[in-house]
Amino acid sequence: MNTHPSKDIIGTLGNELNGKQIVLCVTGSVAAVQSPDIARNLMRHSADVFTVMSQMAQKIIHPYLMEWATGNPVITELTGQIEHVALAGEHPRNVDLVLIAPATANTISKITCGIDDTPVTTVASTAFGSGIPIIVVPAMHESMYRHPILVENRKKLTALGVDFVGPRLEEGKAKIAGTEEIVDAVIRRLTPQDMAGWRVLVTAGPTLEYIDPVRVITNKSSGKMGAAVATEALRRGAEVTLVYGSGHAILPPEAHVIHVETSQEMYDAVVSELKSERIDVVIATAAVGDWALDQQYDHKVSTRRTPELVVKLRPTPKIIDEIKTISPQTFLVAFRAEHKLSNEDLIQSAYDRLKRSKADLIAANDVGRTGVGFKVDTNEIFIVDGNRNVVHIPLTTKREVAKRLLDVIAERCSR
Numbered sequence: 001m002n003t004h005p006s007k008d009i010i011g012t013l014g015n016e017l018n019g020k021q022i023v024l025c026v027t028g029s030v031a032a033v034q035s036p037d038i039a040r041n042l043m044r045h046s047a048d049v050f051t052v053m054s055q056m057a058q059k060i061i062h063p064y065l066m067e068w069a070t071g072n073p074v075i076t077e078l079t080g081q082i083e084h085v086a087l088a089g090e091h092p093r094n095v096d097l098v099l100i101a102p103a104t105a106n107t108i109s110k111i112t113c114g115i116d117d118t119p120v121t122t123v124a125s126t127a128f129g130s131g132i133p134i135i136v137v138p139a140m141h142e143s144m145y146r147h148p149i150l151v152e153n154r155k156k157l158t159a160l161g162v163d164f165v166g167p168r169l170e171e172g173k174a175k176i177a178g179t180e181e182i183v184d185a186v187i188r189r190l191t192p193q194d195m196a197g198w199r200v201l202v203t204a205g206p207t208l209e210y211i212d213p214v215r216v217i218t219n220k221s222s223g224k225m226g227a228a229v230a231t232e233a234l235r236r237g238a239e240v241t242l243v244y245g246s247g248h249a250i251l252p253p254e255a256h257v258i259h260v261e262t263s264q265e266m267y268d269a270v271v272s273e274l275k276s277e278r279i280d281v282v283i284a285t286a287a288v289g290d291w292a293l294d295q296q297y298d299h300k301v302s303t304r305r306t307p308e309l310v311v312k313l314r315p316t317p318k319i320i321d322e323i324k325t326i327s328p329q330t331f332l333v334a335f336r337a338e339h340k341l342s343n344e345d346l347i348q349s350a351y352d353r354l355k356r357s358k359a360d361l362i363a364a365n366d367v368g369r370t371g372v373g374f375k376v377d378t379n380e381i382f383i384v385d386g387n388r389n390v391v392h393i394p395l396t397t398k399r400e401v402a403k404r405l406l407d408v409i410a411e412r413c414s415r
């Protein structure tokens, strides 16, 4: 890898694509303006990105922009260097994946027919022959996207093992998918599918307990840890249901999300899922409110007429204590938040909780520590098992914590 200054962002968001080389093929759609952003985000997840552009793409964005974005020379034509074979031929130095983003109607139909008359289509043809994974991200007017031949060609490519991401049908256009969705599809395609066929249920976010119709008691959870766990499980091939309280995390679009507000609603949703589906793993990251009003007001309480408001709280149902009773074969992992404890006390508290809930693992974190727990993008956890063995994941991004937690779950859960 050379030391072009543009490469200083490599790995800043994660190491999921460490050691992976990706060809980003850009074709003649206005959505090519998003290609630099896609390249940069792939790099932030540790990929090395090489750009190949069609003639028409070069009329929309200049190759200099892609060279700046990736820190690598851009292929704008095929020469005596046989660039298509160097990148996607069948040899040990070939790339790991070909991403066509944006993909025009023209390029999609050409590669379906095996036509290769541009740098992009020739790289795609070569990748097909070498068995290199291909992801296509269409972008065009909706009228072009509805062309029956294009519809047919998408089906044919899918049958050949090509993944499609998007498009988003909006304003009469079949718009390119969002950068995050595209990067996630790349990571998923290159991640070992060790959870393929697993059904995973994740709870996430805070709950709300109503005082009156407009006021609530809640906590500082954002739901980011649960969203990271759900994203990682999806990447590994699991089917994910996310029971989500009122947080503000970005949720993976492929998850089946059940939105809830109160702890009772979260409890009911989890119980109903466990009773109606086979759930292999539950990962309970939600910060469920421990207390709810004994009786909530059915009208907005007036501050003028109520100078002092005294409320009685009752404990809410403990969701994690029900899981093994309803579904003993489900592998249960529960998060436990503590505040300003020593490592030893944190581990002991996690172990006690594990015994009470019959959980398989408890992931304990101390939200009193800097950079840990609520709202932030980082976490530190101690994973405790039934033999009181501990796996410590030191302070790192929630994505990385999720990845390493799922490594432990994949290793220990024999579904």
Ligand SMILES: Cc1cc2nc3c(=O)[nH]c(=O)nc-3n(C[C@H](O)[C@H](O)[C@H](O)COP(=O)(O)O)c2cc1C
Pocket (backbone or CB within 6 Å): 026, 027, 028, 029, 030, 031, 054, 055, 056, 057, 103, 104, 105, 106, 107, 118, 139, 140, 141, 144
């Ligand atoms: C400004 C402009 C924007 C275009 N946007 C799209 C588009 O979003 N999707 C598409 O399929 N074609 C679009 N086209 C048409 C393609 O560029 C045209 O079909 C071209 O032959 C594609 O060549 P390529 O697939 O080799 O890049 C656009 C053309 C122009 C001039």
